[in-house]
Amino acid sequence: MIKDSIIKTVGKLPGKTVAIFAGTHGNEKVGIFALEKLEKDLIVKKGTVYLVYANPPAIEANKRFITKNLNRLFSRHEKGDTYEDIRAHELMGILDQCDALLDIHSYNSPSGDQFSFCEPNGYDILKLMDFPIIVSRLDPDPTMYSTTTMGYMNKKGGIGFCIECGTSNRENDFLELAVKSSYQFLQYFGNIDMVIPNDNIKQQVIKNERMYYKKNLEFKFVKDFKDFEVLPAGKPFAFDGEESLIAGENECIIFPRPNVPAGGEVCLIGSFIK
Ligand SMILES: [Zn+2]
Structure with missing residues (x-):
């Protein structure tokens, strides 16, 4: 049971305000366990740190979400009235x-490495x-x-x-990485x-x-792909009903989810940058 889903800690000295979210997808336990550790051990010296259990009902149900994927609702234009819509507005306020x-986060594929999503402003x-x-995305247009x-x-x-700390069914193998990365994040911003x-x-x-979004129920990948597996250029890697999905040169697959x-x-689909 999550008593307090938004924990705010203020340091004695002025500094940056940052947030660490876990459980944006409720079944990705590695972040939730990492946050529980931080909640116990973290000492904030400068600025303000929010530790946020993002979707508590989904965390308690051990489900990705209850009604809607919370991680697609972070826009002030979203006007829905499900729990996740309302929670997204609350968290946008933070x-x-x-x-x-x-x-x-963590991912569903049964094996693979840890990886991260960010824009060039997060590389350092x-x-x-x-x-x-x-x-x-490397997209110059922030809108x-x-x-x-x-x-x-x-x-x-x-x-x-966003950090993807390994596969969801091996949360204990990646817990140390999630905790360490959280401290490294706070180190960068001078909070600790x-x-x-x-x-x-x-x-x-x-x-x-x-x-790619699945159009037909008979969707089929040509094989069981792993995250970041290189796709054969110019050849179909999946069939969505009548339509063949074709990859270009130097492209790979990320988050293959044939059963959605x-x-x-x-x-x-991603492409390798030299
Ligand atoms: Zn996730």
């Missing part, structure tokens, strides 16, 4: 006070962290940012990013008085090219 947001922060892959938590943050001129070492790993940037309902997000 983000409006913040300079930066770290949103902790990610350099402090241990994510071998950075997925970025086109998405209605995700990080999209909202970037659109209003802050720095928003600690230096958290990183592994200085090589980071590959992948441009987020496009999203029709209309759902069935995969993202």
Whole structure:
């Protein structure tokens, strides 16, 4: 049971205001466990830190969401009346006070590496962290940012990013990474008085090219793809009813989800940036 879903801690000295979200998708437990640790241990020296359990009913039900994907509702133009719509407006009120947001997620694929989503304004922060892959829209037009938590943050001129701490069914393997990354984020913004070492790993940037939505129930990938698997250029990688989905040169797949309902997000396509 989550007693307090928005925990605000203010340091003695002035500084940046930042937020760490977990449970934006309620079944992604690694962030929730990381936040529980931070709630116990974190000492804020400067500025203000919000720790936010983003979707408490979904966290308690261990579901991605109750009615709507919370991570697509971060826009002041959204006017729905479900719990998630109302919660998104409440959380936008928190983000409006913040300079930066770290949103902790995990993914459904049964295996794979940790990775992160951010725009170029977040690269310097990610350099402090241990994510071998950075997925970025690299889009110069901020009005086109998405209605995700990080999209909202970037659109209003802050720095928003999302870390994907491994696969959802192995949360204990990635808990240390989620906690360490949270401290590295707070270190960058000067909220804490600690230096958290990183592994200085090589980071590959992948441009987020496009999203595919499932049109037909008979949608089929030509094989079981893993995240970031390179797609055969010019050949179909999936069939959506009569339509073949074709990849270009140097493209890879992200979040293949063949079992989403029709209309759902069935995969993202990225391209490797040298
Ligand atoms: Zn998620």
